Amino acid sequence: MNQPSISSSSPSTRGPADHDIRDQIVAAANEHFSQYGYSKTTVSDLAKAIGFSKAYIYKFFDSKQAIGEAICANCLAEIVAAVEQAINVEGLSPTERFRRLVKTVIATGVNLFFNDRKLYDIAAFAASESWPSTQAYDAQIKSFVSQIVREGREIGEFERKTPLDETVEAIHLALRPFVNPLLLQYNLDFVEEAPTLTSNLILRSLMP
Amino acid sequence: MNQPSISSSSPSTRGPADHDIRDQIVAAANEHFSQYGYSKTTVSDLAKAIGFSKAYIYKFFDSKQAIGEAICANCLAEIVAAVEQAINVEGLSPTERFRRLVKTVIATGVNLFFNDRKLYDIAAFAASESWPSTQAYDAQIKSFVSQIVREGREIGEFERKTPLDETVEAIHLALRPFVNPLLLQYNLDFVEEAPTLTSNLILRSLMP
Known part of the structure; x- marks a missing residue:
């Protein structure tokens, strides 16, 4: 898995770089949803496409809806x-x-x-x-x-x-x-x- | 099958009684659609429910949409x-x-x-x-x-x-x-x- 080094930080100690990762997830999800549609895409699909683990994505977003x-x-x-x-x-x-x-x-x-x-x-x-x-x-x-x-x-x-x-x-x-x-x-x-x-x-x- | 006697009349010789049969089909379909929904009901379902043959219903209506x-x-x-x-x-x-x-x-x-x-x-x-x-x-x-x-x-x-x-x-x-x-x-x-x-x-x- 291509985990950025920041992955060890807990949500309570999120720094400005977390915004970049959120943006990165959103941008990748945006592209993925644009191609396959929102309802047909799972967080697992997204994780696979982005190259992050599902758990890592859940550090930044509570759900697919988020x-x-x-x-x-x-x-x-x-x-x-x-x-x-x-x-x-x-x-x-x-x-x-x-x-x-x-x-x-x-x-x-x-x-x-x-x-x-x-x-x-x-x-x-x-x-x-x-x-x-x-x-x-x-x-x-x-x-x-x-x-x-x-x-x-x-x-x-x-x-x-x-x-x-x-x-x-x-x-x-x-x-x-x-x-x-x-x-x-x-x-x-x-x-x-x-x-x-x-x-x-x-x-x-x-x-x- | 419970076919009304008028079933032998061709479309070209439809009389006023045909309106009654149309109304009868519409009323039965209305009830059937109300219960099961339009999209889930086929003309066969309707025919069975009304007690007419499918062919008989098609004498009065070209399609389910009609x-x-x-x-x-x-x-x-x-x-x-x-x-x-x-x-x-x-x-x-x-x-x-x-x-x-x-x-x-x-x-x-x-x-x-x-x-x-x-x-x-x-x-x-x-x-x-x-x-x-x-x-x-x-x-x-x-x-x-x-x-x-x-x-x-x-x-x-x-x-x-x-x-x-x-x-x-x-x-x-x-x-x-x-x-x-x-x-x-x-x-x-x-x-x-x-x-x-x-x-x-x-x-x-x-x-x-």
Whole structure:
């Protein structure tokens, strides 16, 4: 077995190098899952593929799900990063920011579905089981929505009569078919028209 | 085999009594699918359960899917009938009609899910394969939406600037997670708040 020298350290004395090993396991698992799928891969398969012992992997991750969680978190973080980049451009109006949010979340999700189907399947499975990574992703998208709505209200671009929480919750619910990886796969027929139709409807609902 | 006397008639000379036999097959299949599920039941199983020969069943239905289609159409027709009854009450405003549409489509769908799960599964499977029954159901819900929006525009309760088609399409898309049986099962966590949140958002978007 190709065991790194750090293998003798106990979990209580983990140093920064442990992060590298975790990353190494995640990267290898990512590749393995991408090829064979999450559900069909066991920790033994992973151990064999990476060249670590199963026991060694269990020093860093409690379960296969924990590895899946790390992969899923990375993958959803990419969507969040893409959205963040698209909306945080100086000088954009809240309306334009919102359109970009919807467009980007759909485009990156669809891209993941078509170009990294096995990883997409992990994210969809994670969403179906409400893994913490998908809850965090959901919360981040919602916080983007909340930011945009608050900004739009402040400058008088959006109405202020509806309680902010209700507005944000309702928008989040309306975007769920495209934000949630489990649902997106059933809405692929609508991803061409949805960014415009759904954004327009929501923006009309926000008019002062 | 318990073959009705009509079994000698060819398809080209089918009379009204054939409808009764079709209904009889559909009713028996409905019961059988409800108990054992659609995917696990073969036409042979059905034939045995009903007491007809397989060949006799094939005189009335081309395939298991054709029987499933008939069941699915009945089941979705119940949702449509419930919505129709809820919204076609004299004296209701378009706003109130719309709220009732959303509430009823969600309530009857959820009721089907929890009380007739195997039938729900047929409808969900049908929706995933876009069977004609689910297309017809979709079109009927959309036509209710269209009726209500047109009425609201005529009496000045809703805005008229957005092209009617766009408005109806966008609303239909926003309701899809609750109208489509395949999607509803993944949105059960939201069925309490969705009727109010989603209706409010859509109605705000319709304000003149």
